[in-house]
Amino acid sequence: MSQMHQETALSRCPNCEEPLESGDLFCGACGYDLSVVPAPPEDHPTIAMAAPVEGDAPGGTALGGAPGGAAASGPGAPTAAASGSVEWSAAPVAGRSEPPAPGGAPVHAPAGVRFDRPNTPVPSPDPVSGSGDFELAAPVAPDPRTSAGVASPAAAVTPPDGTKLCVACRAGHVDPDGYCENCGHAQPRERDHMEQELGSVAAVSDRGLRHHRNEDSFAVSTTALPDGSPAVVAIVCDGVSSASRPDEASAAAATAANESLLESLPRGAHPQQAMHEAIVAAAESVNSLAHDDDRAREHEPHHHQNAPACTLVGAVMAGGLLVVGWVGDSRVYWVPDDRTTPPARLTEDDSWAAQMVATGLMNEAEAYADERAHAITGWLGADAYELEPHTASFKPDRPGLVVVCTDGLWNYAESAAEMAAVVPPDAHERPLHGAQVLVGHALDGGGHDNVTVALLPFAVPPQGAGSAYSTA
Numbered sequence: 455m456s457q458m459h460q461e462t463a464l465s466r467c468p469n470c471e472e473p474l475e476s477g478d479l480f481c482g483a484c485g486y487d488l489s490v491v492p493a494p495p496e497d498h499p500t501i502a503m504a505a506p507v508e509g510d511a512p513g514g515t516a517l518g519g520a521p522g523g524a525a526a527s528g529p530g531a532p533t534a535a536a537s538g539s540v541e542w543s544a545a546p547v548a549g550r551s552e553p554p555a556p557g558g559a560p561v562h563a564p565a566g567v568r569f570d571r572p573n574t575p576v577p578s579p580d581p582v583s584g585s586g587d588f589e590l591a592a593p594v595a596p597d598p599r600t601s602a603g604v605a606s607p608a609a610a611v612t613p614p615d616g617t618k619l620c621v622a623c624r625a626g627h628v629d630p631d632g633y634c635e636n637c638g639h640a641q642p643r644e645r646d647h648m649e650q651e652l653g654s655v656a657a658v659s660d661r662g663l664r665h666h667r668n669e670d671s672f673a674v675s676t677t678a679l680p681d682g683s684p685a686v687v688a689i690v691c692d693g694v695s696s697a698s699r700p701d702e703a704s705a706a707a708a709t710a711a712n713e714s715l716l717e718s719l720p721r722g723a724h725p726q727q728a729m730h731e732a733i734v735a736a737a738e739s740v741n742s743l744a745h746d747d748d749r750a751r752e753h754e755p756h757h758h759q760n761a762p763a764c765t766l767v768g769a770v771m772a773g774g775l776l777v778v779g780w781v782g783d784s785r786v787y788w789v790p791d792d793r794t795t796p797p798a799r800l801t802e803d804d805s806w807a808a809q810m811v812a813t814g815l816m817n818e819a820e821a822y823a824d825e826r827a828h829a830i831t832g833w834l835g836a837d838a839y840e841l842e843p844h845t846a847s848f849k850p851d852r853p854g855l856v857v858v859c860t861d862g863l864w865n866y867a868e869s870a871a872e873m874a875a876v877v878p879p880d881a882h883e884r885p886l887h888g889a890q891v892l893v894g895h896a897l898d899g900g901g902h903d904n905v906t907v908a909l910l911p912f913a914v915p916p917q918g919a920g921s922a923y924s925t926a
Contacts, residue, residue, distance in 0.1 A: 643667060645701065649886065650674055655686050656886035657908035658893045662862060663901030669693030669764075670860050670906035671704035673712035680722045685772035687715050688908035691736075692784050692860040694763040694833055703740045703762035707834055710739035711768060725772045726847045729779035733843035736766055737781075737834045744836035763835030767801060769858050771910055776856060779845040780804075781832050785864050787857040788850070789874045791882055797874040800846060804832030822868070828861065855882050856910040862903035863896045882911040 467474055472483035479488055618628040618641070626636020633640055645668040646661040652674050661668040673689045691707045693700025714732040719725065744761040765782020778786045783803040790797065802808055806829040807821035821827060832842065857873060867873040876895045881888025889909050896905040 640666075645671070648672070649890070651886040652676055653686070654885065654913075655688055655908065655910045656889050657688060657690070657858075657906070658886070658889040659906040660893050660897065660901075660904070662904050663897060665695075665904055667701060668904050669695060669700040669704055670862065670904040671701070671708040671764075672906050672908055673708040674908055675712055675716055677716050677719055679719060679772055683773060685719045685725070685770060686910055687712060687719075687768070687770050688856075688858045688910055689715075689732075689736075689766065689768040690784055690858045690860060690906050690908055691767075692765045692782065692862070692904070692906070694765070694830070694835070696760070697763040697835060698760045699743060699762045700764060702743060703764040703835065706739040706743060706762075707736035707764050707766050711736040711766060715768075715770060719770070719772060725770045725775055725777040726779075726845050729768060729770055729777050729845050730843050732768065733766060733779050733781060733834075733845075734841070737838075737841050740764060740834045741836045761836035763833045763838065765804075765830065765833055765860075767858055767860075769856050769908075769910055771856070771912055774849060774914065776848040776850055776912060777845065778848075778858075779843055781834055781841070781843055783808075783828065783830050784858075784860045787859070787864075787870055787873045788848075788854055789857060789870075789877050789881075790852055790854040792852065793874065793879070795852065797870040799870045799873075800848065801844070803830075804844075805830050850912055850914055853882065853911070853913045855885075855888070856912055857892070857907060858910070859892070859907040860904065862901075862905035863892055863907050865903065866896045866899035867892075881909055882913075885909040885911055 465474060466472065467481040467484060467486055467488070469486040470481060470484040472481060474481065474488070480486065481488065620626040620628060620634035620637060620639055621641060622639035623634060623637045626634040626639075628641050629635050632643060643661075645659070648657075648659045648668075650657050650672075653676050655674045655676065657672045657674050659668060659670050659672055670693065671691045673687070675687045677685050677687070679685050689708045689711045691704035691711075693702075693704040697703065711732040714735040715728055718728040718731055723731070740762055765780075765784045767780040767782070767784035767786060768778065769786055770777045776788075778800050780786070780801045781804060783805045784801075785803070786800040788798045788800055802812075805827065807816075807818075807824065807827035809831060810816040810821040810824075811818050816824075832839070834841070855877060857877065864873065867876050876892060878884075878888045878891050881891075886909075889907050892907045892909075893905045896903075
């Protein structure tokens with residue numbers, strides 16, 4: 455706030471007591487600014503400006519002088535008058551310079567007196583906080599739900615039945631495309647993160663950190679063989695992103711393969727043959743998506759050049775056998791419970807890199823360092839080459855863990871030793887937790903792709919070394 459200079463009526467400088475002449479703005483001896491000296495009050499300056507008190511002199515203001523009920527120091531100070539509701543600044547802090555009062559000494563608040571309640575003692579300091587102020591009630595914030603346009607708080611909190619609210623702003627409705635009509639935030643889809651635990655098998659799938667949707671899918675199930683022994687199934691599919699509707703392709707393939715196995719295993723089909731038939735059924739299911747002309751034309755005008763496609767990998771544990779089947783570059787790893795025993799990868803990729811290694815044109819390090827390494831040479835889809843499902847049968851001689859996963863995981867743990875190193879030691883006892891840890895490992899590594907993994911603990915009593923193995 456700016457201050458205006460005023461003529462002083464003092465005869466002596468309040469700072470050095472030197473005589474002054476009428477009209478001086480500064481002391482000629484010490485240079486003291488006489489404009490900071492308030493004019494002598496003409497009445498009792500204790501009346502609140504907005505609420506004058508009966509009995510006080512008219513025209514009084516609360517802009518100067520000593521407060522009501524307080525005795526000002528210095529000779530000739532005006533006597534305090536009736537009470538008022540004057541607000542005063544806090545007492546000066548030690549060491550802080552301040553302009554002196556007309557009597558030559560700064561005015562301080564007398565101890566034990568409140569300016570708005572003359573002659574009323576201040577309460578003793580609180581033993582906890584140490585504050586001597588009166589305790590004030592906390593302000594009550596207005597309820598935003600009572601603003602105009604809201605019928606009642608219940609109407610604002612409880613949306614109509616069936617209404618989906620935005621997970622970000624919690625106010626806007628979600629449109630059919632999955633975006634908030636209020637803030638535009640994309641809503642989590644059901645497939646962004648999926649988990650399932652079924653007895654001794656568990657699976658987790660996550661969208662990852664870079665993709666806008668999850669194009670992976672999985673199916674886990676259990677059934678019984680004709681002799682009553684259990685059979686456990688895990689199917690993992692990875693949609694081909696360059697194809698149309700890859701998320702639908704992976705879901706259709708996983709569902710079809712799982713249903714085929716649940717139909718053939720209980721009727722006594724050999725697990726390896728059942729796996730072959732399941733992959734064929736999955737391929738037919740994905741192929742049928744390309745013939746859905748109306749939907750394909752809606753989502754992709756050139757669907758005939760870009761048919762839905764996905765990869766598939768599966769594992770079945772039945773009758774002491776471990777059967778795996780695959781088309782594409784999703785993988786199965788074997789991790790023994792005894793980590794002193796070497797782990798193994800049980801599948802071979804249908805990829806450009808794998809072909810280079812198989813033909814001896816490149817070693818594995820060179821092939822997978824090439825930018826074409828992950829180009830797949832086998833997949834399920836209407837525009838795929840002649841289908842050649844791969845199946846293999848194993849008979850483990852010791853307990854272990856079967857890891858069924860997409861490349862979204864094995865890109866961050868490629869070799870069997872690397873995969874075994876990131877599998878938690880108790881994953882065979884807690885398969886869901888183990889799958890969560892593995893997905894977290896991929897996300898921590900960058901999460902560049904969708905991530906899906908299923909874990910199947912394989913429990914067998916310890917016996918002699920050696921294992922039966924066959925491929926087809």
